[in-house]
Amino acid sequence: MLESFEVTKKFLGKTAVDGISIKLEPGHIYAMLGPNGSGKTTWMKMAAGLIKPTSGVIKYNDQPVGVSSRNDIAYMSTEPYFYDWMTVGDVGKYYEDFFKDFSMEAFDEMLQEMDLEKKLKCKELSSGMLAKLKVAVTMARDAKVYMLDEPLNGIDLLARDEVLNAIIRHAGEDKVLLVSSHLVEELESVVDYAIFINKSHLAGVYEVEELRQNQCISLADKYREVYGAAEMGGTC
Amino acid sequence: MGALIKYEFRKSWKMKGLVLCFTAFFELLFLLGIWRLNEDLLAASCTGLVLTTICGLFLIGVYGIHILSKDINTKQSYMLFMTPNSSYKILGAKVIENCGSVLVSGVFFIALSILDMMLLVVRYDDVQGLIDLMSVAITGDVGNFNYQGFGMACFDGVMGWVYLICLGYLAVVICATLLKGNRFNGLLSFVAFLVISLVVNHIHDAIYGDLYIYSMTRLISNVGFYALLTLLFYLITAWIMDNKLSV
Numbered sequence: 042m043l044e045s046f047e048v049t050k051k052f053l054g055k056t057a058v059d060g061i062s063i064k065l066e067p068g069h070i071y072a073m074l075g076p077n078g079s080g081k082t083t084w085m086k087m088a089a090g091l092i093k094p095t096s097g098v099i100k101y102n103d104q105p106v107g108v109s110s111r112n113d114i115a116y117m118s119t120e121p122y123f124y125d126w127m128t129v130g131d132v133g134k135y136y137e138d139f140f141k142d143f144s145m146e147a148f149d150e151m152l153q154e155m156d157l158e159k160k161l162k163c164k165e166l167s168s169g170m171l172a173k174l175k176v177a178v179t180m181a182r183d184a185k186v187y188m189l190d191e192p193l194n195g196i197d198l199l200a201r202d203e204v205l206n207a208i209i210r211h212a213g214e215d216k217v218l219l220v221s222s223h224l225v226e227e228l229e230s231v232v233d234y235a236i237f238i239n240k241s242h243l244a245g246v247y248e249v250e251e252l253r254q255n256q257c258i259s260l261a262d263k264y265r266e267v268y269g270a271a272e273m274g275g276t277c
Numbered sequence: 278m279g280a281l282i283k284y285e286f287r288k289s290w291k292m293k294g295l296v297l298c299f300t301a302f303f304e305l306l307f308l309l310g311i312w313r314l315n316e317d318l319l320a321a322s323c324t325g326l327v328l329t330t331i332c333g334l335f336l337i338g339v340y341g342i343h344i345l346s347k348d349i350n351t352k353q354s355y356m357l358f359m360t361p362n363s364s365y366k367i368l369g370a371k372v373i374e375n376c377g378s379v380l381v382s383g384v385f386f387i388a389l390s391i392l393d394m395m396l397l398v399v400r401y402d403d404v405q406g407l408i409d410l411m412s413v414a415i416t417g418d419v420g421n422f423n424y425q426g427f428g429m430a431c432f433d434g435v436m437g438w439v440y441l442i443c444l445g446y447l448a449v450v451i452c453a454t455l456l457k458g459n460r461f462n463g464l465l466s467f468v469a470f471l472v473i474s475l476v477v478n479h480i481h482d483a484i485y486g487d488l489y490i491y492s493m494t495r496l497i498s499n500v501g502f503y504a505l506l507t508l509l510f511y512l513i514t515a516w517i518m519d520n521k522l523s524v
Contacts (some may be wrong), residue, residue: 092523
């Protein structure tokens with residue numbers, strides 16, 4: 042279980058994340074939603090142990106996140122981060138060298154599905170191909186927690202389906218999946234819960250099915266309601 | 278740790294390969310000069326070998342500092358810091374790979390120069406004048422020169438450089454952590470580098486005196502002093518990374 046206790050992160054006078062407390066439980070797929078600059082990426086980076094919180098703590102299985110939690114948490118950044126000299130195959134080998142839960146077979150399979158060749162150089166890949174590679178190498182891990190920051194950015198409609206399928210395939214009773222995206226409609230059919238972040242604060246956590254059934258509102262409309270101050274919903 | 282060292286080497290092998298190519302080229306010229314007893318060729322190759330040694334060791338060290346800077350200041354930092362390795366291991370791999378490369382290269386260049394000097398002694402009868410000149414330069418006296426002393430004096434120089442590389446690591450990490458966001462962080466960390474190296478120099482002079490006295494004991498003790506400093510700066514840098522670095 043991944044739990045955040047009153048986590049705050051300040052950068053030179055700017056508060057990126059302000060007192061966020063959330064709990065992510067295994068067996069669920071979460072969407073982290075919010076406009077640009079709301080603090081989604083900063084929170085994810087803190088949960089991945091890449092950034093240290095100014096105050097508060099994020100715990101994985103009751104232990105503060107750190108070096109050992111990186112064994113179980115697979116984080117995919119929104120920005121490309123592979124070394125320039127790497128080929129697609131080198132990226133897989135790199136993950137195999139560092140993560141015990143990485144499966145080269147699963148990676149090869151996903152590369153095939155996503156139409157990526159191992160000999161291609163990372164610096165020569167288009168942004169869409171890089172996005173697919175990031176997803177493939179992250180999802181080829183058999184991690185306990187997956188955090189994907191904007192995995193649908195820069196990829197075409199068909200590739201989006203492949204990415205979403207990969208996400209669904211990895212969902213399981215002992216796994217936590219957290220996906221941040223602006224493409225709310227596309228996530229709606231995939232996620233169980235939506236975490237709304239607004240101006241560095243937690244704006245609410247909603248069960249998507251409950252929104253549909255009891256509040257008669259789609260996730261996209263809830264998004265509009267939270268961020269656009271529009272009143273949505275009505276009779277079911 | 279092995280995987281980290283492997284990838285550190287992968288990042289810098291081209292630079293090392295280039296230094297090796299230059300060395301091989303000048304060494305071939307030197308051997309040609311020895312074979313043909315061509316003094317012009319010998320002078321040019323010796324100059325080339327000395328320059329390659331100095332520039333090679335300098336470039337390998339500085340390039341390592343550049344790689345660390347890139348590894349903590351760009352998005353490529355995720356490649357290192359999302360892996361289940363502590364900052365101590367990540368920096369340790371860099372120190373072992375880069376300082377190890379400098380040390381191995383240093384030992385290689387020392388061995389090569391001793392070998393070349395021996396070749397010169399065998400091939401030329403009047404090379405003793407040159408050896409005496411080197412003896413005065415290194416030991417301060419004619420006739421004190423021996424190959425072990427020469428090797429240790431060079432090794433002392435290499436260790437002095439290794440400690441400076443670790444100090445460079447510290448400056449880069451200070452720039453990316455304690456001074457992050459400061460407009461003049463690059464300049465300030467460079468000033469910190471200069472100030473710390475001056476302080477270390479004063480401490481060194483306070484312990485050993487500011488006059489260079491040639492003796493094997495002194496050289497070994499000097500190497501130990503720089504090895505201790507290397508360890509100290511590694512520990513400080515890794516601690517700052519572990520506690521303050523956000524990538």
